Amino acid sequence: MTADVTACILCSRNCGLSVETDGRRLARIKGDPNHPLSKGYVCQKAARLEHYQNNADRLSQPLQRQADGRFVPVSWDEALTDIAQRLQAIRSRHGGQAFATAGGGGQGNHMGGAYLAQIRAAMGSHQNYNSLGQEKTGDFWVNGRLFGRQDCHTTEDVEESDYVIFLGCNPYQSHGIPNARDTLKAIKKDPARTMVVIDPRVTETAKQADIHLQLKPSTDAYLLSAMLAIIVREGLHDQAFIEQHCTGFEAVEAMLLSVPIDNYIARTGVPEADVYRVARGYARARAGCMRVDLGIQHSLHTTLNGYLEKLFYLLCGHFGKPGGNNLHSSLIPILSHTDERNPRIKSSAYHQMFPVSGILPPNILPDEILQAGEDRIRAMIVDSCNPLLTWADTARYE
Known part of the structure; x- marks a missing residue:
């Protein structure tokens, strides 16, 4: 057993944790009494981190879909090379706006959003779909008008x-x-x-x-x-x-x-x-x-x-x-300021909707894939997100 201190990543409070690990297994989870803010406090979400860390459904290697619909294991090199080649081909043929991302981290850990921002920049795309686009962007838009930026909260x-x-x-x-x-x-x-x-x-x-x-x-x-x-x-x-x-x-x-x-x-x-x-x-x-x-x-x-x-x-x-x-301040800003009055801010192809804080709402995504003609979305990377389960109109997503 190894004792260590860390922080919970399941909500924005990031409470301090004292843990005992056995390899990759979290054998014991308690609140860290020496944490300057949480002072030993812990809720039921943190207590179940082992459930998420080592759930039986968690993948440990890439799986690639075959022609018959089966998924078979492949190496990381195979998977990353295949993905990169496909994305490069789409960008060369249709431009970066044919690519979009979905998701990007959870309540207390938004590193996935930072990674997705980098790949959107590499692809030349602004298309970022996230649940926040239907939860918080009205509030973000007001921040832009009142405080000068949509990404100050x-x-x-x-x-x-x-x-x-x-x-x-x-x-x-x-x-x-x-x-x-x-x-x-x-x-x-x-x-x-x-x-x-x-x-x-x-x-x-x-x-x-x-x-x-x-x-x-x-x-x-x-x-x-x-x-x-x-x-x-x-x-x-x-x-x-x-x-x-x-x-x-x-x-x-x-x-x-x-x-x-x-x-x-x-x-x-x-x-x-x-x-x-x-x-x-x-x-x-x-x-x-x-x-x-x-x-x-x-x-x-x-x-x-x-x-x-x-x-x-x-x-x-x-x-x-x-x-x-x-x-409040941010160590690494994940959101952005995308004021629709700025002529450099691009809208979505079909609904002509502008992002707020760099985010587009998931409810328009099926139309942007199915109805936007030559300007439609042709490739996506989904991170920390399950659109078929959590976003509206499952039948259209399928």
């Missing part, structure tokens, strides 16, 4: 915040924040801190919240607009922060002052008093933050939701400081 400093809003997420189960269950417990126990959950469902996180705004499904935009309108009408916005760091407030203010607050609240089904309580509480907090996820990004008004969510911490000055929302 906000994160939330939940640990230092005294007023936390969880919007469309359930960190008790999905994690996504450091030491999720311990952090939720700490907020719940502290009388000086407030936890708000906005979710149609009574989630495990909602059960721990001080306030649960149980809105009707897909009415998030109405609720957020009403709360922002309350903040502006009651003068609870941070005028000094806005004057120093923001532009265009007058247009936003006019829009929010025109919001029919009572009508919007009625659409959500949330008690009016609770909406006012949360709007005022967040605006007056020393340090407030919002954690959002797929609940508002896989729903109606997803791009608008992303914009309204960011207005909360910008208007209230809970941005760029401890306990608020902040722009």
